[in-house]
Amino acid sequence: MIVLGSNGFSRVSEFFSERLGATGVNKHYLLGHDAAAALLVDGRLVAAVEEERLNREKKTTDFPTNAIDWCLREAGITFEDVDLFAFPWNWSAQVRGEIVDGIRASPLPEAAKDRLVDTMADLFDQIVSPEAMLADFEARTGHRPDPAKVRFVPHHLAHATTGYYLAGMKDAAFLVSDGRAERFSTLTGEIRDGRITVFEDTVTxxxxxxxxxxxxxxxxxxxxxxxxxxxxxxxxxxxxxxxxxxxxxxxxxxxxxxxxxxxxxxxxxxxxxxxxxxxxxxxxxxxxxxxxxxxxxxxxxxxxxxxxxxxxxxxxxxxxxxxxxxxxxxxxxxxxxxxxxxxxxxxxxVSFGASDTGITIGAAAHAWLNHPDTDPADIHAASAPVSPYLGPSYDEAAIEAALRGFAGRVVVSRLADDEVVEQVAQLLTQKVVIGWFEGRVEHGPRALGHRSILANPGFDDIKDIINTRVKHREPFRPFAPLVLEEQAPKIFEMGRKTSSPYMTFVFPVREEYRDRIPGAVHVDGTSRIQTLTDEGTPRLTALLRRFTDLTDTPCLINTSFNVAGEPIVCTPTDALNCFLGTEIDYLVLGNHLIAKTD
Structure with missing residues (x-):
């Protein structure tokens, strides 16, 4: 069974701008932000990417044309091969009526109520109703899904299923909390054997x-x-x-x-x-x-x-x-x-897709888990934690083609696998900043070692260097350390946690290590860590091991490979542009070590 998940709307940004003033600082006061697509084949997540990585508009709400196209190409299929189309919203007629009733019962002045009711009616008719969403899909892709193949999954149930699926589909209680879904902002419940029970009296x-x-x-x-x-x-x-x-x-x-x-x-x-x-x-x-x-x-x-x-x-x-x-x-x-x-x-x-970046995964998984043809044996076969490295990758030919476009501006060394680790570890003993680009793009809002900027946290001023010269952002912003999973409890007070692979937990740094990794310690003595294993990120883990051997510093700074206001880089060309537009000292593109000609 093949399931395509999709989130994003062609006109929602324009609509919210005109009707609710979502411009300037309020430009993300929208539905459909973090537009994306995801593809499940027989319960296995084979592709997922955020539209922003491809259209280069951070937190884009646009219909995910590029993301859908890439997912289909990655799997070698067409729309005709897709069995289910899943959307992480369910703006039903009942939801519309409940929203209107809530507005009418509010203490707003009557004129304000009338304006808001008209706005919501137009939002339904033009943007989010099932008919409007399918029309948008057809207009942007040229394909009209058979209604029998379409699943509209309530937004919060998509969130809950995202966590359940990505964690390996073990029975769990859940808490979902965000800005708002169709009507609500938070709910709790349980997932057992892929079936969700919502504790309705906890809905907020x-x-x-x-x-x-x-x-x-x-x-x-x-x-x-x-x-x-x-x-x-x-x-x-x-x-x-x-x-x-x-x-x-x-x-x-x-x-x-x-x-x-x-x-x-x-x-x-x-x-x-x-x-x-x-x-x-x-x-x-x-x-x-x-x-x-x-x-x-x-x-x-x-x-x-x-x-x-x-x-x-x-x-x-x-x-x-x-x-x-x-x-x-x-x-x-x-x-x-x-x-x-x-x-x-x-x-x-807390999954790497906890925000709206992951709901296309959750919607697709929910549609698959609740389909009558899905066998329990298929669920068992797919029940393993999912890697976050789900987006596009670029082979040596693609990297070399990109490098030709920057001829004369960069100096390139082609290295063997073991030379990459050794030479980059040696460079990181100095006060340098390195762009690190390998494999498939990670999914979610945080760079997890495939599109990262790396540095040595042993220097007191390295945080200021990265914030001002590279990221172009506020000086109070902290940076996250990479640490080997087996060493993490020795360096950080992790309590009952033994790992934190997605930078979703913060821990105090043990007193004896604060002076050894000052660039990765926040002002309050804590760090938001990413734990590494040989199985999850073999080359990056090998780099950290070698760096630790050379310096006796057990961590590396990891921050996302981008500048403020831009999405994380996706392609080799994105990486080269960011490298040349900042004071990053070196760039690793696959097995190529790159410096600037000047």
Whole structure:
């Protein structure tokens, strides 16, 4: 059985711009962001890529024409071979009616209600209804899927299935939390044998969305919402949350059934509905590190308290010992470690596709798991954790063709496999920055060693060098260390976790190692780590082993191979352009070591 998952809309950006002012700093206040495609063949994920990697528009909402084309080519098939088409949204007539009823029951003025109802009706008719989505698919691909082959998967169920599938399809409880799905912002439940049970009484409406509130705080602090929340996480490490914390003591309300709400609900049509409240709590906005850090630390504590409350209730509802946390809020790795450590769950997984980057995988897996022709034996055969390296790769011929386009601007050395590891390890003993490009593009928002920038964390000023000369971003931003999985507990206080392969958990650095890897330690003494194994990333792991032998430094800095505002590089040409446009010292393209002519 072949299943194609797809997320993205041709006109949604234009629609939200015209109707809801989603321009400028609010440009990601949209549906369909992180557009992507994924392809399952007999339960095995053979291809998945985000559209942004191919069209070079970060967090694009556009219909994923390029991603779909690449997935089909990678598998050697056409649309006629696809058995199911899966979309991670289910904007049914019932959902439309419930949304309209909610608007009518809101305290908005009547004129505002009428405008919002008209906007939602047009959004349904033109963009997100099943008919509109299929028409969009046909217009962009030339293929009209047979309605009998189409599955519209509710957004949050796609999220939950993403975590379940990528973690190896073991029974688990789940928590999903993001900005909003069709109507809701968070829910909990269980997945047993591929079947989802939602604990309906824990569903939280979008007016109490922790993801949207955190985005509102991101906007208030001068950053881009639904994009720069990681900057708020970085700032939170610069100070302790205030006592008392107005976000926790005055805004957040915890309920006995495991839900939470806000003293002042969010307004979907007013992205700045809480700015006055933020200034009431913290004083007039100041464009200073101290002010922003105080707000960020308060917001981080609020998020921690809210999700811990949900998990405590979930513990009482399920006898399962594994927890999956998915949705955009799950990318808040500062929250994930204390959330797991404070729970009774024996394991907690946050996938590399936890945000909307992964929902095409989840939608395709959900369609496959729930198809009557899917045999339990097929599910068992496919039940293994999935590698994140799912996108395009480029062979030596493609790399050499790209290099010819940069003749005269670069100096190229062709190396043997063992020479790549040895020479790059030797270079990294110095204060240099190296672009690292190998194999298939990783999936998700974080570079996981196939499109990465590497550096030696033993230098005190290496973080400033990368932030200012390479990434062109704020100096307060921390960097993540690569560490061998077997060595990680010796260097970091990992508690009950034994691995963190996707940079989804943060751990304190043990005191005796902080001076040895200063470039990878945040101001609060923590690091968001990526653990490596020989099976998962053999060449990168070999590089780290050799580097450690040479320097006695047990980590390497790993940050995404891009500059601020651009997607992670995908092709050799992307990598060369980024290399030449920044102060990266060397570039590794497969077995080619590249320097600049000057």
């Amino acid at each position: 409406g979008s007016e109490y969305s922790m993801g949207t509130l955190f985005s509102a705080i991101t906007r208030f602090l001068g950053f881009v919402p639904n994009n720069d929340e990681y900057k708020v996480m970085g700032l939170a490490g610069y100070t302790a949350p205030p006592t008392p914390n107005p976000f926790v003591d005055r805004l957040l309300r915890l309920h006995d059934d495991g839900r939470y709400s806000f003293a002042k609900p969010l307004q979907t049509d007013n992205v700045r509905s809480h700015d006055d409240l933020f200034e009431e709590y913290f004083g007039p906005f100041e464009d200073t590190l101290a002010y922003k850090a105080r707000v960020a630390a308060a917001a981080q504590q609020m998020l921690n308290v809210a999700t811990a409350h949900q998990v405590r209730h979930l513990e009482r509802r399920t006898d399962l010992d594994r927890l999956l946390f998915e949705g955009g809020v799950a990318l808040n790795c500062l929250n994930n470690t204390p959330m797991f450590e404070g729970s009774r769950f024996e394991d907690m997984q």
